Amino acid sequence: MLQLKPENFKKGEFAVKEILKGTSFEIEKVVTEQMKACVVGSGDVNVLATPMMIAFMENCASNCLKQFLEDGETSVGAMINSTHIAPTPVGMKVFVKATITEVDRKKVDFEVIARDEKEEIGRATHTRFIVNKEKFENKCLNK
Secondary structure, rough: OOOHHHHHOOOOOOOOOOOOOOEEEEEEEEEEHHHHHHHHOOOOOOOEOHHEEEEHHHHHHHHHOOOOOOEEEEEEEEEEEEOOOOOOOHHHEEEEEEEEEEEEEEEHHHHEEEEOOOOOEEEEEEEEEEEHHHHHHHHHOOO
């Protein structure tokens, strides 16, 4: 990882950490009753809801990117294209891995794979943008 120090820059310049393609992050979740499709409103079955799986995917990607952010920055999800190919019951673990595939200034793309204890349950491509948290929230509040 590139470490840049303020003393190495002229006045008015700023340091940005290099976001490394190929960086991965993994999370583990246990499916609870509150995560079922029939509870969150995305269907009437008693299995992990697709919106919950997608939330896991976004959470994983967000956490993957955090290590590269400067003070006051955060990332926001802009696009996710996912498949949910297998059901997961309450009580089973879900493992999600996000990998950075492309970086274009403040735009970061990910490949995300979700598995349960038995099989792959979903995949996604996901795009996040790095933003100044305070400015982003203020823009929203000024609508």
